[in-house]
Amino acid sequence: xxxxxxxxxxxxxxxxxxxxxxxxxxxxxxxxxxxxxxxxxxxxxxxxxxxxxxxxxxxxxxxxxxxxxxxxxxxxxxxxxxxxxxxxxxxxxxxxxxxxxxxxxxxxxxxxxxxxxxxxxxxxxxxxxxxxxxxxxxxxxxxxxxxxxxxxxxxxxxxxxxxxxxxxxxxxxxxxxxxxxxxxxxxxxxxxxxxxxxxxxxxxxxxxxxxxxxxxxxxxxxxxxxxxxxxxxxxxxxxxxxxxxxxxxxxxxxxxxxxxxxxxxxxxxxxxxxxxxxxxxxxxxxxxxxxxxxxxxxxxxxxxxxxxxxxxxxxxxxxxxxxxxxxxxxxxxxxxxxxxxxxxxxxxxxxxxxxxxxxxxxxxxx
Amino acid sequence: xxxxxxxxxxxxxxxxxxxxxxxxxxxxxxxxxxxxxxxxxxxxxxxxxxxxxxxxxxxxxxxxxxxxxxxxxxxxxxxxxxxxxxxxxxxxxx
Numbered sequence: 001x002x003x004x005x006x007x008x009x010x011x012x013x014x015x016x017x018x019x020x021x022x023x024x025x026x027x028x029x030x031x032x033x034x035x036x037x038x039x040x041x042x043x044x045x046x047x048x049x050x051x052x053x054x055x056x057x058x059x060x061x062x063x064x065x066x067x068x069x070x071x072x073x074x075x076x077x078x079x080x081x082x083x084x085x086x087x088x089x090x091x092x093x094x095x096x097x098x099x100x101x102x103x104x105x106x107x108x109x110x111x112x113x114x115x116x117x118x119x120x121x122x123x124x125x126x127x128x129x130x131x132x133x134x135x136x137x138x139x140x141x142x143x144x145x146x147x148x149x150x151x152x153x154x155x156x157x158x159x160x161x162x163x164x165x166x167x168x169x170x171x172x173x174x175x176x177x178x179x180x181x182x183x184x185x186x187x188x189x190x191x192x193x194x195x196x197x198x199x200x201x202x203x204x205x206x207x208x209x210x211x212x213x214x215x216x217x218x219x220x221x222x223x224x225x226x227x228x229x230x231x232x233x234x235x236x237x238x239x240x241x242x243x244x245x246x247x248x249x250x251x252x253x254x255x256x257x258x259x260x261x262x263x264x265x266x267x268x269x270x271x272x273x274x275x276x277x278x279x280x281x282x283x284x285x286x287x288x289x290x291x292x293x294x295x296x297x298x299x300x301x302x303x304x305x306x307x308x309x310x311x312x313x314x315x316x317x318x319x320x321x322x323x324x325x326x327x328x329x330x331x332x333x334x335x336x337x338x339x340x341x342x343x344x345x346x347x348x349x350x351x352x353x354x355x356x357x358x359x360x361x362x363x364x365x366x
Numbered sequence: 367x368x369x370x371x372x373x374x375x376x377x378x379x380x381x382x383x384x385x386x387x388x389x390x391x392x393x394x395x396x397x398x399x400x401x402x403x404x405x406x407x408x409x410x411x412x413x414x415x416x417x418x419x420x421x422x423x424x425x426x427x428x429x430x431x432x433x434x435x436x437x438x439x440x441x442x443x444x445x446x447x448x449x450x451x452x453x454x455x456x457x458x459x460x
Contacts, residue, residue, distance in 0.1 A: 244451065265452045270374045272452055288451040292420040336449075343384070347371070349427045349447060 010081040011093045018068060018095040019107045025068040025093075026060065030080040035072065037135065039111040041102070049076045052083045063088045070095040070102075115139045120212075124166050132328045138166060142212075144325040145169035147234035149222060149250060151198040152176075153310030154240030154264045156188040158318040163206045163213040167321070170206065171216040173230055174198040185307040222246050227253040236324050237261045238317050240310075248291045251276065251284035255359045262320040264313045269306055269342040271313035274332045274351065275320045278360055281333030286354040286361075309341050368396060370446045379406040388446070393423055394436040396446055411448060422449045 013021060027044040029036060036046045045059055049071070060067065067089060071077040074096035081094040095102075103109050115135040116124070120142070127133045133141075146167050148155040151174040163170055176198050178189045186198075193201045199217035206215050218230060222241070227249055231237055239250055239261050247263075254261045254276065261276045263284065276283045316337065323329040338347045355361050367387040372380050380386055381404070390396035401408040411421050416436075423430045424447040430438040440446060 267374045267452055270452075287422060288420060290419055292451045340384070347447070349422075349424045349449065350429065352429060352432055 009085060010078055012074070012078060012081075012096040013068075013093050015095060015097040015101040015105060015107070018070065018093070018097075019102065019105055021093060022068055022107070025066045028060070028067055028069045028080070030069060030071045030076050033134070037112060037114065039109060041070070042108050042110045044070075047080075049080050052080045053087065056084060056087055056089075060084075060089070064090050066091045066093075068093055068095060070099065072099050073097070116142075120166070123212075127165060132326065137326045137328075140325055140327075141166045141322075142168045144236070145171065145234045146236050146238060146321055146325075147171040147173065147231055148238045148240065149173050149246065150240040150242075151186070151188055151202040152182065152240060152242075153185040153266065153305065154314040154317060155202075155238065156186045157311045157314035158238050158240070158321070159188055159202060159206060160209065161315060161318045162321060163210045163215075165322075166210070167213060167325070169214045169216065169234075171218060171230070171234055172199050172202050173218040173220065173222055174202075175219050175221045185305065185310050187311070222249060224249060228257060231259050232257060234259065236321050238321065239263045240314065240317070244291045244294060247284060252359050254278060255283050255285075255364075260324050262317045262324070264310075264317045266305055266309050266313050268304055269309065269340065271309050271339045271341070272336055273313055273316045273320070273339075274336045275324070277324075277331070277333045282351045282353045283357060283360045285359040286357045287336075287351050289354065289356075289358055306341055309339075312339060312341070368440050368442060368444045368446055370396060370400065370448065373448055373450055373452070375450055375452065376407065376410055376448060379410060380404045390440060392436065393425065393430050393438045393440060393446065396440050397436070410450075418450075420451050423447070424449065 027041050029040055029044040029046050030049045030052060032048050033046065047055060047059055067084065069077040069081045069092060074094065077094040081092045084092045116138060121128065124138050128135055128138055144167055146162055148159055148170065151159065151172045159170055178193045178196050178198055178201050180194050182189055183191060188205045189198065189201045197219050199219045203215040203217055206213055220226060222230065231253060237250065237254055237259050239247060241247060250261060255278045258278045263274050263276060265272050320331055323331050334351055335348050336351050353360065358364060367389060369385050370388050371385045372383055377383065386400065388396045388399045390399050397411065412418055417423060425438055425440055425444050
């Protein structure tokens with residue numbers, strides 16, 4: 001029986017006929033990815049109905065190839081077959097009848113290894129709905145590792161949101177203990193943890209928020225001796241330190257090991273963010289080739305800082321991490337974003353790779 | 367008159383202003399105008415008559431080091447941004 005109303009010309013076949021015809025035909029599954037992930041015909045091509053017109057010419061370059069289109073029941077596949085015929089495909093058949101029957105009658109079937117567990121699908125459901133993330137992107141986040149230099153004002157919001165959204169491994173480098181004066185902005189820590197090592201306090205907070213996140217504690221200060229060991233195993237480094245020594249040390253090691261660094265700095269009402277991707281964009285030394293004296297870098301303990309400011313800048317850093325891990329969007333590589341909390345104003349300037357950069361330039365040893 | 371945006375660490379030497387207006391057709395002239403009014407700014411921004419290596423200067427969003435340095439043209443509606451290296455974070459007190 002053909003569907004006379006909408007698709008007068010297409011050829012429909014029963015499930016038995018489809019199983020018979022499947023050998024020697026390109027099988028096109030026009031269901032949605034979420035249905036595909038629950039099981040599909042081996043070697044079928046996933047091409048959701050809504051994408052048929054746009055993607056068929058690329059996925060199915062041979063217009064005379066014999067094609068079998070199917071969905072779950074036969075409605076979407078009939079429409080897809082009609083679209084394919086309009087596009088010039090000459091030998092398309094559509095399977096009418098439930099896909100369950102295909103399995104009952106012994107048609108080939110495979111269930112892919114699930115990218116996510118049921119619990120993960122529930123927890124991250126709002127992110128899975130985002131086209132640029134989906135199950136594949138969530139898997140990338142779960143498999144990713146991010147090293148936070150500092151569990152302070154910038155590291156706190158970054159750690160909270162990265163852990164909440166499923167970054168699999170978070171390393172934390174901090175040799176400090178929680179002080180009462182930290183609590184105004186360092187939201188990883190709580191009033192009952194004054195005197196506790198920040199790495200322990202951070203691990204406790206993250207563990208309560210997302211037990212799935214693996215926290216690696218490094219209760220040490222970043223030094224020339226340990227920097228490469230600390231960063232080597234991580235995908236992305238989030239720099240939330242407060243002094244030039246550490247920033248230059250980290251920059252040079254990250255360039256050597258080709259690790260992206262998301263840079264944030266804050267001062268009273270002002271903050272800056274950028275992303276350094278070695279050899280693709282500028283590094284910190286491209287901006288400032290030599291290290292300024294420390295008196296140009298007053299720490300928050302001296303200069304003061306607005307509580308909400310590291311929250312805003314730290315989350316902009318976390319936002320950069322997503323894009324680096326997922327490989328989507330446009331990072332701040334080559335741009336320095338400046339935020340003025342007093343005026344509620346963002347500005348940005350371009351930053352360039354410096355051919356004479358001592359770390360990543362033409363004459364460098366990297 | 368162009369607008370010069372003053373970063374937080376330099377505001378103390380320009381009377382606390384976040385941005386100031388300045389005369390001049392080049393970066394050198396704009397800075398010279400500011401140095402007359404705010405003499406302390408000179409040592410914070412220049413070194414032996416050259417731009418300090420710790421301070422970047424942008425005309426609009428372009429780094430003048432990749433243009434004509436102190437001779438880079440500044441139009442009346444342009445914004446000049448002074449940007450010293452800023453290290454502040456809050457990981458720990460030093």
